[in-house]
Amino acid sequence: MNWLIVMNKLLLAKSAVAGTFMPVQATEISKQVDNLYGFLVVVSFVSCAILIGGMIYFAVKYKRKTQNDKTAYITHDTRLEVLWSVIPLIVFLLVFAWGWIIYHDMRTMPTNALEIQVTGKQWAWSVDYKNGVKASEVVVPVNRDVKLILASDDVIHSFYVPSFRIKQDAVPGRYTALWFRAEKLGEFHVFCTEYCGTSHSRMLTKLRVVSQADFDKWLTEESDVSGLPLAQRGAKIFQTRACASCHSVDSPVVKVGPSLKARWGTPLNVEDGTTGVFDENYVRESVMLPQQKIAKGFPKPSPMPSFQGQLSEAEMIALIEYIKGLN
Amino acid sequence: MGHVSTGKSYINEEPGLKSWFTSLDHKRIAILYFVAVMTFFLIGGIMALLLRLELFSPNTAGSVMEHIPNFLRKAGDTPADLYNQVMTYHGAMMVFMVIVPGIPAIFGNFFLPLQIGAKDVAFPRLNLLSWYVFMAGAALAVSTFFFSKIDTGWTFYTPYSIRSGTSVVMMVVAAFIMGMSSILTGLNFIVTVHKLRAPGMTMWRMPLFCWAIYSTAIIQVLATPILAITLLLLAMERTFGVGIFDPKLGGDPVLFQHFFWFYSHPAVYIMILPAMGIISELITTYSKKTIFGYTAIAYSSIGIAAVSFFVWGHHLFVSGQSEVAGIVFSFLTMLVGVPTAIKMFNWLATLYKGSIEFRAPLLYALGFLFLFAIGGMTGVILAVTAVDVHFHDTYFVVAHFHYVMVGGTLMAIMGGLFHWFPKIFGKMHSETGAIMSWVFIFIGFNVTFFPQFILGAKGMPRRYFDYIPEYEQLNKISTVGSWLIATGFIIALITVIKGLTSGAKAPKNPWGSKTLEWHAESPPIMHNFEQDPIVTAGPYEYK
Numbered sequence A: 001m002n003w004l005i006v007m008n009k010l011l012l013a014k015s016a017v018a019g020t021f022m023p024v025q026a027t028e029i030s031k032q033v034d035n036l037y038g039f040l041v042v043v044s045f046v047s048c049a050i051l052i053g054g055m056i057y058f059a060v061k062y063k064r065k066t067q068n069d070k071t072a073y074i075t076h077d078t079r080l081e082v083l084w085s086v087i088p089l090i091v092f093l094l095v096f097a098w099g100w101i102i103y104h105d106m107r108t109m110p111t112n113a114l115e116i117q118v119t120g121k122q123w124a125w126s127v128d129y130k131n132g133v134k135a136s137e138v139v140v141p142v143n144r145d146v147k148l149i150l151a152s153d154d155v156i157h158s159f160y161v162p163s164f165r166i167k168q169d170a171v172p173g174r175y176t177a178l179w180f181r182a183e184k185l186g187e188f189h190v191f192c193t194e195y196c197g198t199s200h201s202r203m204l205t206k207l208r209v210v211s212q213a214d215f216d217k218w219l220t221e222e223s224d225v226s227g228l229p230l231a232q233r234g235a236k237i238f239q240t241r242a243c244a245s246c247h248s249v250d251s252p253v254v255k256v257g258p259s260l261k262a263r264w265g266t267p268l269n270v271e272d273g274t275t276g277v278f279d280e281n282y283v284r285e286s287v288m289l290p291q292q293k294i295a296k297g298f299p300k301p302s303p304m305p306s307f308q309g310q311l312s313e314a315e316m317i318a319l320i321e322y323i324k325g326l327n
Numbered sequence B: 001m002g003h004v005s006t007g008k009s010y011i012n013e014e015p016g017l018k019s020w021f022t023s024l025d026h027k028r029i030a031i032l033y034f035v036a037v038m039t040f041f042l043i044g045g046i047m048a049l050l051l052r053l054e055l056f057s058p059n060t061a062g063s064v065m066e067h068i069p070n071f072l073r074k075a076g077d078t079p080a081d082l083y084n085q086v087m088t089y090h091g092a093m094m095v096f097m098v099i100v101p102g103i104p105a106i107f108g109n110f111f112l113p114l115q116i117g118a119k120d121v122a123f124p125r126l127n128l129l130s131w132y133v134f135m136a137g138a139a140l141a142v143s144t145f146f147f148s149k150i151d152t153g154w155t156f157y158t159p160y161s162i163r164s165g166t167s168v169v170m171m172v173v174a175a176f177i178m179g180m181s182s183i184l185t186g187l188n189f190i191v192t193v194h195k196l197r198a199p200g201m202t203m204w205r206m207p208l209f210c211w212a213i214y215s216t217a218i219i220q221v222l223a224t225p226i227l228a229i230t231l232l233l234l235a236m237e238r239t240f241g242v243g244i245f246d247p248k249l250g251g252d253p254v255l256f257q258h259f260f261w262f263y264s265h266p267a268v269y270i271m272i273l274p275a276m277g278i279i280s281e282l283i284t285t286y287s288k289k290t291i292f293g294y295t296a297i298a299y300s301s302i303g304i305a306a307v308s309f310f311v312w313g314h315h316l317f318v319s320g321q322s323e324v325a326g327i328v329f330s331f332l333t334m335l336v337g338v339p340t341a342i343k344m345f346n347w348l349a350t351l352y353k354g355s356i357e358f359r360a361p362l363l364y365a366l367g368f369l370f371l372f373a374i375g376g377m378t379g380v381i382l383a384v385t386a387v388d389v390h391f392h393d394t395y396f397v398v399a400h401f402h403y404v405m406v407g408g409t410l411m412a413i414m415g416g417l418f419h420w421f422p423k424i425f426g427k428m429h430s431e432t433g434a435i436m437s438w439v440f441i442f443i444g445f446n447v448t449f450f451p452q453f454i455l456g457a458k459g460m461p462r463r464y465f466d467y468i469p470e471y472e473q474l475n476k477i478s479t480v481g482s483w484l485i486a487t488g489f490i491i492a493l494i495t496v497i498k499g500l501t502s503g504a505k506a507p508k509n510p511w512g513s514k515t516l517e518w519h520a521e522s523p524p525i526m527h528n529f530e531q532d533p534i535v536t537a538g539p540y541e542y543k
């Protein structure tokens, strides 16, 4: 009976632990992971209490009184030793099995999931939907199985959504996958958790969970950009091609590359000393052949990737129109 | 041994600086390692402070890295690049140049022969060579600093390490050379234990520190060649493009991770087993009581050494490794937990009914138990597949391995230093100074690293130069903690220097310890013992 009360208290402590120290739980799996984690925290707490408590208790109780203290000569105690080998073993095997069950769920891809292709690239994620929509953040419908197929263009990255308790490396040369079923509407952080160089810590994006209706609406709107004014189309491309992760547009802050705010028409400032102004051709060259004229104070070779063959002429024009408008 | 001290010792028997650099005496070589390792520790520590300073607040206002003097940076390196470089050097130096060589090369070299009653290690010349090899590797590693600093993290993961435009090859060759030194030292110790034990010193009468050094030496000899070949392959990949790791050439970047951790996981035990050995010595001495479960502790060292070779895959739960592999590695990792738990309980039982004297080394040992309990349990948490998916590569992992490597190994080094200081240098240090250093290091350590568990649980990834605002509070606390640790080490340094310059002459056995090294003079003479010792009993006969 007393024992039940203790158990009950422990369970309460467990959910308190999960609530305070973990990100929101936005999927069923995240609740299961937190339950297991809460149990582990309680077990750790109890075992640390035994070890550390015991240590402090003995240290105080058997503090040296005189230099000639006699101590007990105890070399071993087989019963005790078996006990403290077997009990940890049982606990370890229990949490191992519990973890296995959840891990199996995480690793088993649902059939009929909405499939989205996510590609990591130094230092941004690009997201491709089946109907051709390209985005720099992940938008998914609520309460629906979603499978992300991960790939990488350069080095290893890792796609991590803390609120979903999921993470998977994106490895160049092969595909990996993860799945989730979001139960909460809202915006969640996506971090890159495999070290990938200069802007590793800025390789963030958002995962937006919306209703199915909003999702359908978003998807059609995105696939139908042709009706938009040129500059707005450019703004979208600036986002989806991750120019924004390296260039700021609303302040002079230097990210990986120079700020593009109010640059249009100003004199060039490049390493090789070429003179000229910041105009259509300069932007075009910067984007298509970034190694040609490197802006002063930036590393050589320039970390800016070439977009040659990736941006259509129409997209280039839209981008230029957008950058013009930043003045 | 009722003889009159002649005042001769290994320190003054041969005069002149040159005699130190050519000495074959294991004690002198230990001192050479001590000076080198402590210097690297100082540099690695300053880097740690710099990293914490950078993370004091999110990078909106500017970066600490901008204050790094120009001659130490390449034009065009952004603050983020500088942070990544400092992060890499901090990790690589602390692992390859401080914690791996630390206890075996310093205390192992000095005390293994003394504790088994030998005159020296089995191959004294090889021992000196190991030091030179180590220094050559270390010099090469440090020199990359002035060419093109590496920024791959100490793990050198491919393909980033293939692309990164920095002196990766040089650094990798440096680690290769230092690995060579590690193998030579390990070999030397294994032969020493088998061949040079004094009459009566059976294997089962060896102090547990010797058992720990012995188990470590086995891992060093078996595991280090794997690191060597892995690093060599990486160097070849970079220079010749052999196509083993580079996906562009059909290679597999994850293969590198398997190779790397096949060494580096056992290496974790290269770092912690010797520390455990020291803790056994400290706890028996300062509780004046025989060790509880001698055989269990000795066997658990060997057990850990054996199983540690089969758990590397727990670093790869989210790498794309198959589910089955994940499960198997998780299971095997749980098995390493058991011998570790056994040791913890044995130390606890040793305190029971002892006569416990609160000296600095004991405090460091108790600090070890405290921190290692937390580090060990969080290790179990990380070994659980489903939970590790969330925690992998977050600050939870950073906190965990600092709890075991700093909280474990470094606490043991400090405890060992103040325990053996009188024996090594023949002078007494100030007890107050040693205790004060413990207070600051112990408290500072927890203030620095405990918040990192919470940061990790909240999802903050590791190796981040910058973070989102919601992580700011905990990062601030962590940085303040790093200043406390620094204060602790400064106090320790002052205590050591004052002990060296003005400490009173140390008696043979100031702490009433039972192991053989305390039968030698403080400091010992060149060949350790006046008369060859004959052993008639176990190491901890506090009757």
Ligand SMILES: [Cu+2]
Residues within 6 Å of the ligand: A120, A156, A157, A158, A192, A193, A194, A195, A196, A200, A203
């Ligand atoms: Cu990345």
